[in-house]
Amino acid sequence: MSDSKKQALSISSGAVIPEWIDINGHMNVAYYVRAFDMAIDEQWAGLGITAEYIANNKASTFSVECHITYQRELKIDEEFYITSLILGYDAKRIHLFQRMFHKKKAFLAATAEWMNLHVDLDSRCVSEWPDNVFDALREITINQQGEEYPEEAGKKMIIKKPIYSL
Secondary structure: OOHHHHHHHOOEEEEOOHHHEOOOOOEOHHHHHHHHHHHHHHHHHHHOOOHHHHHHHOEEEEEEEEEEEEOOOOOOOOEEEEEEEEEEEOOOEEEEEEEEEEOOOOOEEEEEEEEEEEEEOOOOEEOOOOHHHHHHHHHHHHHOOOOOOOOOOOOOOOOOOOOOOO
16 A cells, blocks of 8 residues: 555554453443544644644644444454545535454444534634645545545434334
C-alpha cells in the first residue's frame, strides 16, 4: 500500500487493555468510542490539527454527532486496527467513517460515523478550515478515490415491527 493510500485510509492500531473490560468479559462500549476517538486524533495530526495548531490558531474540531455499531466483541489483549475514510467535507465540516477490525482474525468488530465541525475557540462558533487543512482534506480525498461508500454508513436505528412504538 502506498504512503498516500495509507494516509487516505488513516490506519491506526491498538490493543484491548484490562481497564477496558466490562462485567461481560469483553471490551466495554465506551472504550470502542475511546479507541475510535484516539484514531481521529491521529488523523487530525495528519491534517495538521495538533496541539500546536490548536494553541496557535485558537481553533479545534468538535464532534456534533456520532453513530457506533458493534459487530463482534473484542476481549482482553486482542489487537485491533482502525481505518478511517472521509465521506465528505465542506468549508466547516467533515463527515468521517471508521471501521475497527480484529488484527489477527480480520473480522469487523465495530464501526463509527462522525460529523465534526471546525470551531473558533474564542467565539465558540463554527469557522472555516484554514487553507492548509482544507488543502490536506482535498489531497486525502483525492487519494481515497476508488474506495466504495461504506454500506454501514448513514444507518438509523429502527425496529421494523415493534410491539410498542411512540
